[in-house]
Amino acid sequence: MTWLELYGRALAADEAAAGYYNRNVGVVTPDGKVNVRIPLAAADVMDVRLWREEEVLSRIGPYVGRVPELRHVSDEPRFQVHHFIEGQVLDSFSPRGSAVPDNVLSDVVALMDQLVRIPQEKAPQVPDHWPNSGDSSGFGRLLAGLTRDVHATYRDEYREAFAELGIPADPLAVVEPRWDSLTSRPFAVLHADLHRKNMIVADDTTWFLDWELALWGDPMYEIGIHFHKMDYPEDQRAAVFERWRELLPARYTVGPVDDLDLYVAHERIKSAIVDTVRYSKQLAAATRSQRDFLIGRLARKLNTARRLWDSPPDLTPERVADILAPWREA
Structure with a gap:
């Protein structure tokens, strides 16, 4: 399965967890379950935004252990793939x-x-x-x-x-x-x-x-x-x-x-x-x-x-x- 195919499955999924800025979809792949994180295009920005999330995750990984593992980042279309945390x-x-x-x-x-x-x-x-x-x-x-x-x-x-x-x-x-x-x-x-x-x-x-x-x-x-x-x-x-x-x-x-x-x-x-x-x-x-x-x-x-x-x-x-x-x- 390619990353774009994974994105397509997430986009078509009925079940998702959504915050103010992103839609999160758990997708099962042959290599295990992942979380596909898709920005909400119409979200009103009402918080100070400094960095892209993938920048943060890639930099803090050596110092902070209990954060999602970043698997993939796409700019066009815009989405991220994180490892899925069961709990x-x-x-x-x-x-x-x-x-x-x-x-x-x-x-x-x-x-x-x-x-x-x-x-x-x-x-x-x-x-x-x-x-x-x-x-x-x-x-x-x-x-x-x-x-x-x-x-x-x-x-x-x-x-x-x-x-x-x-x-x-x-x-x-x-x-x-x-x-x-x-x-x-x-x-x-x-x-x-x-x-x-x-x-x-x-x-x-x-x-x-x-x-x-x-x-x-x-x-x-x-x-x-x-x-x-x-x-x-x-x-x-x-x-x-x-x-x-x-x-x-x-x-x-x-x-x-x-x-x-x-x-x-x-x-x-x-x-x-x-x-x-x-x-x-x-x-x-x-x-x-x-x-x-x-x-x-x-x-x-x-x-x-x-x-x-x-x-x-x-x-x-x-x-x-x-x-x-x-x-x-x-």
């Missing part, structure tokens, strides 16, 4: 907000430690405009700049919805002055998308998927966005943070908890904006149960952000559904 997606037995097995916590912190030990010259190249290592404030502003761009892109189309949902005209004003206060830390390779759907657990070992959003940046951001997306119970969040500070070299973890809180606050604001747009676009094609799930989840995200904006966190799913009715009925 359970963490979210399938430990959904967001619930406790995570202790071995997974250890594996997450071990991964973060492995990543900071990759020398910069072994990582993919960063563009000239990228903040220099140690410029944590510049890195934070870079992240916020993308969030500001997303808000500006959809501001006119969603003006009434944003206002009714409580998203301010300048949603980043509450974090903007705080970037100057960030502690300088040396940069490292970051996964930047470590959440329960990107982890597969097999034989008490955790594998880490989806490296398309990997960055070169402040390690405090890695654990901040991880906490935002994992939604750990408070005791586990504290345990992960303690292990992180104990295991990683101190120069990567130095700084007050305020630095962590700032990154988390930014992600909560970004999530309220981005997911209002993403979820609204999914409503028309969603089933009733899917719509209820999306609207309920968005209400929680918006209420979390509203606390940062000093607004009452009193949006109900019913109110969110009414505000997004034009998209639901499209």
